[in-house]
Amino acid sequence: NLMSYRPENEVPDEYYVRVPMSLSLRGRFHQVARFFFGVGQLDRVINIEDIEMKLVRDSAAPSGEITLEVNCLATAFRAKRDGEAAAAGAGGRRR
Numbered sequence: 001n002l003m004s005y006r007p008e009n010e011v012p013d014e015y016y017v018r019v020p021m022s023l024s025l026r027g028r029f030h031q032v033a034r035f036f037f038g039v040g041q042l043d044r045v046i047n048i049e050d051i052e053m054k055l056v057r058d059s060a061a062p063s064g065e066i067t068l069e070v071n072c073l074a075t076a077f078r079a080k081r082d083g084e085a086a087a088a089g090a091g092g093r094r095r
Helices: 027-042 082-092
Strands: 002-007 018-029 046-057 064-077
Touching: 002 082, 018 027, 046 082
Parallel strands: none
Antiparallel strands: 002 018, 018 064, 046 064
16 A cells, blocks of 8 residues: 655756655555566656665454555656756756
């Protein structure tokens, strides 16, 4: 389950712009792994980084099933638009 997502500020680089988004997921290990695999199969490049996983006992689930609570940063990339190069050059590179 995708519990929440929060778009972060775009970060211009020399040839492209990073488009980060904080994600919060919850599910069994194989469900989380399948989600990451699905992201890897998309037609665009999306990096998943800063992954934090925590075991959680779900009392609402049958037999107190153990699930993972995952927080991570998903970063997509896009080409710079006309006029963005000047703005990025004036502000310098941020990471």
